[in-house]
Amino acid sequence: MDWISRNNILIVGLGLMGGSYARGLKRLGFHVTAIDKDPESVSWALEHGIVDLAYDHVEEEAVRTADAAIFALYPGVFLQWIRDWQHLFKPGLRITDVTGVKSCVVYDIQAALRDDVEFIAAHPMAGREVSGVQNSDERIFRDANYIVVPTEKNTPEAIAWCESLGRILGCRHIARLSPEEHDEMIGFVSQLTHCIAVSLMTCSDNTHLVDYTGDSFRDLTRIARINDAMWSELFLMNKEPLLKQMDVFIRELENFRAMLAAEDREGMREKMRLSTQRRALFERK
Amino acid sequence: MDWISRNNILIVGLGLMGGSYARGLKRLGFHVTAIDKDPESVSWALEHGIVDLAYDHVEEEAVRTADAAIFALYPGVFLQWIRDWQHLFKPGLRITDVTGVKSCVVYDIQAALRDDVEFIAAHPMAGREVSGVQNSDERIFRDANYIVVPTEKNTPEAIAWCESLGRILGCRHIARLSPEEHDEMIGFVSQLTHCIAVSLMTCSDNTHLVDYTGDSFRDLTRIARINDAMWSELFLMNKEPLLKQMDVFIRELENFRAMLAAEDREGMREKMRLSTQRRALFERK
Numbered sequence: 001m002d003w004i005s006r007n008n009i010l011i012v013g014l015g016l017m018g019g020s021y022a023r024g025l026k027r028l029g030f031h032v033t034a035i036d037k038d039p040e041s042v043s044w045a046l047e048h049g050i051v052d053l054a055y056d057h058v059e060e061e062a063v064r065t066a067d068a069a070i071f072a073l074y075p076g077v078f079l080q081w082i083r084d085w086q087h088l089f090k091p092g093l094r095i096t097d098v099t100g101v102k103s104c105v106v107y108d109i110q111a112a113l114r115d116d117v118e119f120i121a122a123h124p125m126a127g128r129e130v131s132g133v134q135n136s137d138e139r140i141f142r143d144a145n146y147i148v149v150p151t152e153k154n155t156p157e158a159i160a161w162c163e164s165l166g167r168i169l170g171c172r173h174i175a176r177l178s179p180e181e182h183d184e185m186i187g188f189v190s191q192l193t194h195c196i197a198v199s200l201m202t203c204s205d206n207t208h209l210v211d212y213t214g215d216s217f218r219d220l221t222r223i224a225r226i227n228d229a230m231w232s233e234l235f236l237m238n239k240e241p242l243l244k245q246m247d248v249f250i251r252e253l254e255n256f257r258a259m260l261a262a263e264d265r266e267g268m269r270e271k272m273r274l275s276t277q278r279r280a281l282f283e284r285k
Numbered sequence: 286m287d288w289i290s291r292n293n294i295l296i297v298g299l300g301l302m303g304g305s306y307a308r309g310l311k312r313l314g315f316h317v318t319a320i321d322k323d324p325e326s327v328s329w330a331l332e333h334g335i336v337d338l339a340y341d342h343v344e345e346e347a348v349r350t351a352d353a354a355i356f357a358l359y360p361g362v363f364l365q366w367i368r369d370w371q372h373l374f375k376p377g378l379r380i381t382d383v384t385g386v387k388s389c390v391v392y393d394i395q396a397a398l399r400d401d402v403e404f405i406a407a408h409p410m411a412g413r414e415v416s417g418v419q420n421s422d423e424r425i426f427r428d429a430n431y432i433v434v435p436t437e438k439n440t441p442e443a444i445a446w447c448e449s450l451g452r453i454l455g456c457r458h459i460a461r462l463s464p465e466e467h468d469e470m471i472g473f474v475s476q477l478t479h480c481i482a483v484s485l486m487t488c489s490d491n492t493h494l495v496d497y498t499g500d501s502f503r504d505l506t507r508i509a510r511i512n513d514a515m516w517s518e519l520f521l522m523n524k525e526p527l528l529k530q531m532d533v534f535i536r537e538l539e540n541f542r543a544m545l546a547a548e549d550r551e552g553m554r555e556k557m558r559l560s561t562q563r564r565a566l567f568e569r570k
Contacts, residue, residue, distance in 0.1 A: 125499035145497050175496045189494055189502040195541055196481060196505065201560035203537035209474055210566050211460045212430050214410035217474040217567070219504045220481065224564040228557035232550050239545060246542045250535060252488035256480055257531045260524060265517050272513035275486035279509040281495050282502070 006094070006161075007031055010066035012081060014041045014054065016128060017098045018072035019136025023050045024169045027138060033062045041133045050136070063088040068161075071097040074230060075105050075237055079112060086114055093117040096162050098124060100186060101237040102149045102179035110153050120158040121149040123182065124171060125190075129225045138169070146171035149182050187241035192249055194231060195242075197224035291379070291446075292316050295351035297366060299326045299339065301413060302383045303357035304421025308335045309454045312423060318347045326418045335421070348373040353446075356382040359515060360390050360522055364397060371399055378402040381447050383409060385471060386522040387434045387464035395438050405443040406434040408467065409456060410475075414510045423454070431456035434467050472526035477534055479516060480527075482509035 009025050011018045014036035022045065026032045032051045036042055039056040046054050055062060063069075063085060071078050078099065095117065099105050106121045113119055126144035128135055146166030150159050163174045177185065200217075201224040209217075235242055259267040294310050296303045299321035307330065311317045317336045321327055324341040331339050340347060348370060356363050363384065380402065384390050391406045398404055411429035413420055431451030435444050448459045462470065485502075486509040494502070520527055544552040 125497060127499065145499065147497055173496050177497070185494060185497050188489070188491065189498045193485070193501045193505045195538065196485075197501075198556055198560040199534060199538040199541050200478070200481075201563045202556050203534045204473070205563075206473065207563055207566050209470060211458050212410060212432055212462070212470050213474045213567065214412065214430065216478040216482075216508050219507050220478045221560075221564050221567065222504050223501050224560040226557045226561055228554040228561070231557060232553045235545055235553065236548060236550060239548070243542065243546060246538065246545075249484060249488045250538060250542070253480065253484040253531065253535060256484050257528065257535070260520055260531075261528060263521060263524070265521060268517045268520065269513040271483055271487050272511045272516060275483040275506075275509045276511055276513070278486045278490075278492055279506050281492050282498065282506065 006067035008033065008065050008067045010035070010062060010069040011051070011072065012036075012069060013072035013074075013077075014038070014045055014051075014133045015072060016131050016133070016136050017124070018070070019045060019050060019133035020126075020138050020140050021070050021072065021098075021169070023136060024138035024141060026050060026052065028168055033059075033066070035059065035062065036133075045133050050133075058085055060088055064090060066090065066093060069093060069095045071095065071099075073097075073099075074233055075099050075101060076233060078105065079108050082109055082112055086112075086117070089114065089117050091116040094158055094161055095119040096122045096165065098122065100190065100234045102182045102186075104237050106149060106151055106179045110151060118153075118155060118158045120154050120162040121151075121179070122162050122166065123147045123149060123186070124166065124169075126171075129223055131227045131230075141166075141169040141171050143170070143172040145173045145175060147175050147177055147182060149177055149179055151179065183238050183241050184245075187238055187245040191235060191238060191242045192245045194223055194226060195235075195246060196249070197221050198226060200224065291352035293318065293350050293352045295320070295347060295354040296336070296357065297321075297354060298357035298359075298362075299323070299330055299336075299418045300357060301416045301418070301421050302409075303355070304330065304335060304418035305411075305423050305425050306355050306357065306383075306454070308421060309423035309426060311335060311337065313453055318351070320344065320347065321418075330418050335418075343370055345373055349375060351375065351378060354378060354380045356380065356384075358382075358384075359518055360384050360386060361518060363390065364393050367394055367397055371397075371402070374399065374402045376401040379443055379446055380404040381407045381450065383407065385475065385519045387467045387471075389522045391434060391436055391464045395436060403438075403440060403443045405439050405447040406436075406464070407447050407451065408432045408434060408471070409451065409454075411456075414508055416512045416515075426451075426454040426456050428455070428457040430458045430460060432460050432462055432467060434462055434464055436464065468523050469526045469530075472523055472530040476520060476523060476527045477530045479508055479511060480520075480531060481534070482506050483511060485509065 011034040014034045033053040034051045042054040042056045126140040296319040318338040319336045327339040327341045411425040
């Protein structure tokens with residue numbers, strides 16, 4: 001654990017995720033500096049004491065003095081930021097991120113990066129259906145899964161450091177996946193589920209149903225409140241894996257539909273039993 | 286409110302729903318008698334004091350003395366029970382139910398029923414993803430929606446009585462729908478969502494994903510733990526409305542898939558904004 005020597009944390013991007021990292025790390029005693037282009041987010045964070053310092057521009061001294069940096073930017077902006085400002089990085093700086101897609105981010109960042117600093121990708125499986133630093137909350141990490149996404153370029157030290165970051169924030173399970181494995185997984189558990197939730201809300205005008213609905217519909221559509229700029233970008237950056245997962249799901253739902261149309265009670269029951277058995281594994285212990 | 290004169294409540298079917306009614310009504314001071322063919326459910330309910338009396342057979346005196354009866358049976362069993370035992374009903378008895386489909390239940394029951402007793406259908410939009418009286422809980426009604434499903438045969442008095450039943454149990458919004466409106470609604474908010482949750486669990490072997498997943502996948506599959514006997518029966522009894530809702534949803538998801546394949550960012554964003562706007566109406570106040 002070389003956290004002791006990495007006291008100055010720089011957070012680039014002060015939205016829901018950046019703000020939640022800031023809160024968690026400041027509470028743990030780190031010196032947290034944040035940079036975000038939005039002056040409102042910066043002043044909100046300062047007023048609420050969730051950071052030690054914050055700037056609405058790239059304050060060079062803040063970048064120079066960072067021992068570790070966490071990037072919580074939209075994927076498309078991340079690479080450009082690195083290109084523009086990496087000359088300021090302290091040698092030995094460790095960088096991680098929160099980006100929800102990996103293959104099309106990690107390799108480009110690592111290729112663009114100076115040889116004396118290291119980027120180790122991560123994806124905390126935590127979030128909220130609202131956005132902005134005003135909604136940030138360090139409790140989102142509690143008991144969450146935290147995925148570290150190393151490549152051949154990463155050192156064991158940086159991987160261990162990144163894993164410990166997830167652990168000290170309160171994540172329960174720290175896993176490792178390759179960028180490709182990550183993107184296939186995320187296409188299924190996160191992106192496909194968001195496509196389903198959105199489609200449930202948009203497939204017909206259901207707003208008159210609010211007085212009749214139970215928890216099932218609420219559960220399936222909680223994530224239908226969605227940041228359209230961010231999620232459309234994530235979907236496009238993971239297009240092929242997501243299309244594949246959508247096809248697998250649509251085929252299965254059509255399969256179930258065919259069983260209902262054919263009144264194949266036993267076929268439906270078999271699916272339900274398999275579903276029940278598998279879902280039991282996902283209960284929080 | 287003629288609850289005062291309807292002190293003796295008979296509950297037929299002591300599962301999750303029957304047990305929850307029993308708990309809620311007993312706590313409110315009613316004398317609650319339950320009948321269930323399963324001796325274990327009966328003795329569990331007696332041991333835990335959630336009923337005053339309970340029988341694992343049709344105890345004639347219990348039926349004769351009932352002022353109101355709540356049927357929480359599988360739909361297929363309900364009609365037969367009425368046919369077999371209605372000769373015991375006290376004149377003026379009011380009957381309600383919890384059945385999750387209505388068109389194919391309500392008319393048959395009302396046609397079969399003696400003229401001097403009245404059946405007013407209801408559907409509390411409450412439940413749990415577990416079954417059995419052991420999991421019953423009167424808190425499931427708290428803030429739930431409660432749908433009363435009258436037909437031309439129902440009297441205003443029975444409708445008002447049934448609405449008050451939902452209200453005293455703690456349901457927040459009491460609504461009225463025709464059997465056909467109910468079934469169309471339920472095909473969408475409840476049955477389609479269960480089909481989706483099941484298909485998400487069965488479309489590929491995802492059990493290795495338990496260490497990576499976030500809340501989205503957990504939310505969308507909570508209801509994938511499903512009572513296969515009950516739900517297959519409900520689906521088959523509401524086949525046409527459910528098939529229609531599945532088609533509408535699949536078409537919309539394919540539509541979204543086509544936008545992703547065509548990299549139509551603005552089209553996806555528009556769907557997401559509509560989804561976000563509509564979903565906001567479903568937040569619990």
